Amino acid sequence: MNNKIEAMNAEPPVPHAQALLRLIAGYQATFLIQAAAELKLPDQLASGPRDVATLAAATDTKPDPLRRLLFALAQLGLVVRLQDGRFGLTSLGACLKSDHPDGLNAFARYQAHAIIQLPWANLVHTLRTGNTAFESVFGVPLFDYYAAHPDAAALFAAGMAARTAEHVAAIVGAYDWTAFGTIVDVGGGDGALLTAILAAAPNARGILFEWPSLQAAAAQRIAAAGLADRCTFVGGDFFHSVPPGGDLYLLKHVLHDWEDHKVEAILHNLRRAAPARLLVAEPILPEGDEPALEAAMMDVAMLLVTGGRERTATEFAELYRRAGFRLTRVLPTGSAFRLVEGVAT
Numbered sequence: 001m002n003n004k005i006e007a008m009n010a011e012p013p014v015p016h017a018q019a020l021l022r023l024i025a026g027y028q029a030t031f032l033i034q035a036a037a038e039l040k041l042p043d044q045l046a047s048g049p050r051d052v053a054t055l056a057a058a059t060d061t062k063p064d065p066l067r068r069l070l071f072a073l074a075q076l077g078l079v080v081r082l083q084d085g086r087f088g089l090t091s092l093g094a095c096l097k098s099d100h101p102d103g104l105n106a107f108a109r110y111q112a113h114a115i116i117q118l119p120w121a122n123l124v125h126t127l128r129t130g131n132t133a134f135e136s137v138f139g140v141p142l143f144d145y146y147a148a149h150p151d152a153a154a155l156f157a158a159g160m161a162a163r164t165a166e167h168v169a170a171i172v173g174a175y176d177w178t179a180f181g182t183i184v185d186v187g188g189g190d191g192a193l194l195t196a197i198l199a200a201a202p203n204a205r206g207i208l209f210e211w212p213s214l215q216a217a218a219a220q221r222i223a224a225a226g227l228a229d230r231c232t233f234v235g236g237d238f239f240h241s242v243p244p245g246g247d248l249y250l251l252k253h254v255l256h257d258w259e260d261h262k263v264e265a266i267l268h269n270l271r272r273a274a275p276a277r278l279l280v281a282e283p284i285l286p287e288g289d290e291p292a293l294e295a296a297m298m299d300v301a302m303l304l305v306t307g308g309r310e311r312t313a314t315e316f317a318e319l320y321r322r323a324g325f326r327l328t329r330v331l332p333t334g335s336a337f338r339l340v341e342g343v344a345t
Helices: 002-009 016-024 026-039 041-045 052-059 063-076 104-111 114-121 123-129 133-138 142-148 150-173 192-200 212-224 260-272 293-305 313-322
Strands: 079-081 087-089 182-186 205-210 231-235 248-252 277-283 325-332 337-344
Touching: 016 026, 026 041, 026 063, 026 104, 041 052, 041 087, 052 063, 063 079, 104 150, 114 123, 114 133, 114 293, 123 133, 123 293, 133 142, 133 293, 142 150, 150 192, 150 212, 150 337, 182 192, 192 205, 192 212, 192 231, 192 248, 205 212, 212 231, 260 313, 277 293, 313 325, 313 337
Parallel strands: 182 205, 182 248, 205 231, 248 277
Antiparallel strands: 079 087, 277 337, 325 337
16 A cells, blocks of 8 residues: 555656756756855855845845845755745755855855866867866866965865765775874875874874865864874875875875876885875776766766876776785775775785
C-alpha cells in the first residue's frame, strides 16, 4: 500500500527539453546568489524580516531592483516573502552569511568572478586550440595573475577554504592522523584542513606551507583554532623546496593544478624532504564508467584555468613511481575526495 501511495504522490518526470533548459540556465542562480553574497543580504536579515526600503538603504541599492532580486531569491529558497511584504531569511539562505563557518559567501563571490566565468565562457577556444582559456583571456597564467592582483588572490584563498570546509569532516575522519608527530600541509591555503587535522590529533604538530601572501589569513585561522603553539606557517614555493622534517606530507587540491612534468617536480622536492608518508587528497577519475560528476567538472575546470587535470589511481601510481614513491592505497572519504597514500621507496 505504501508503495502505491508513494507512486501516486511522486512528481511526474521532467520532460527532457525542460530538464536541459534548467541546466542551460543554471548560471542565473550563480549570479543571483553572488549578488546576495556581495550585498550581504543574509547578514541584514539575520536578526529578523525586513522591508525592502530598509534593506535598500542598508545595502546602498535601489528599492525596486532589490525587490525583484529578493523575489528571485525567494524562488531559489534563500529568502521567504511574508504576507506584509517583508522578506525573511531561510535556513538555506543563512548559509550565505559572511560569518558562516563554511565560507560560502566567499565561495559564491569567487565562482561568479571573472577569473572563473571568463575561462568557462571560452571553453570552445580551449577545445579547438589546446591553450588554457585563462591565459588566453588574461594574458598570464593563473598564479602569475594572482601575484599581481592580491584582491583576487585573497578571494581565491577564501573560495578554496570554503571548498575545503565542505569536505573537512570527511577527510579528517577517513585517516589516522595520530600516527604522525609532524604533519606538513603543502599548499594548504589558510589552514582550514590542517587546523581540523590537528584538533583530531592533539599530540601532532603542523607546518602550513604556502605563499607568503597568505600568512596573515593563516595566522588568523590558526590563532582562532587555539593552535598557535602547535602550528607554524612557512612561506615558500614548492617548485623550489618544501620544509624538511615532516612525518606526513599532505597535498589537497594541489597536484591537479599542474601538468605531469610539474607534478613530478613537486613530488621530487617532497621526496628530498624524506617523508615517512605522502598523502594526496583529490577527486579521482574512475578507471571505468562509475559516476564521478565532481571529478569530471573539476577536470574540465583545470583544463581551462591552469592546464592541469584530475587523474586516475593508475596515473597517480605512475607519477609516484617516477618520483621515488610507491602508492600503497587509495582511501574513500565519504565525499568526492580520495586519499592517495604513498611511501618513499
